[in-house]
Amino acid sequence: MPSPTDPALPRIDADTVPARGFRHFDLVMAAFVTILLLSNIIGAGKVAAIAVAGTPFVFGAGILFFPVSYVLGDVLTEVYGYARARRCIWVGFAALLFMAFMAWAVVAMPPAPAWTGQGAYEAVFGQVPRIVFASIAAFWAGEFVNAYVLARMKLWTQGRALWTRTIGSTVVGQAVDSAIFYPLAFLYVWPTQQVLMVMVTNWAMKVAWEVVLTPVTYAVVGWLKRREGVDVFDTATDFSPFSNKGM
Helix, strand or coil, rough: CCCCCCCCEEEEEEEHHHCCCCCCCHHHHHHHHHHHHHHHHHHHEEEEEEEEECCEEEEEEHHCHHHHHHHHHHHHHHHHHHHHHHHHHHHHHHHHHHHHHHHHHHHHHHHHHHHHCCHHHHHHHCHHHHHHHHHHHHHHHHHHHHHHHHHHHHCCCCCCCCCHHHHHHHHHHHHHHHHHHHHHHHHEEHHHHHHHHHHHHHHHHHHHHHHHHHHHHHHHHHHHHHHHHHHCCCCCCCCCCCCCCCC
């Protein structure tokens, strides 16, 4: 697969770009946070089933869309560098915390006597604190690992073979995400074997989605790099999740 990097684009270090030196960064960050929230609000509320060879395959509907946030995370790190991806991860983390608080507060409010939708509202937006905590913790750790691996691999590959780092970072990042979420959310609630099976199955599905969406990633990365006019490398970046350098 051809590289989306234009050899004519100047290669620059992430630390040399002014904080407001990009044209489309804010739009990509907004898309990242929007998909993250919607996949947790809309997708997490439904368990779907599709017949495969006559056997129902049951899965959380959000898994169809949540991996898109990982694709956008790859785009952010590849095009804008680790520090700006770090900024987006923290914004997404704060948005998830606020979403969880708002959902809890709204569900807890006493319904008006004439309103009959409280039960349905609780079924969709009611939250189990353990699952909420597991989801937010897994997102935070998985996204940072994903961004770190991609940024490091970009240096190792000298910017070539984008597919190796988008897929490789997803393999590692989603492994961390799944290894945190499923035990924290369901261990001792589900049988241990079921937790492990669902964890591995969902990890494989998310990685498969990354592979399927690779051509889209190439197209978006190539377009954004041409529009921004540079190719960013994290040569001297502080990779600590808690650093505010470059944010």
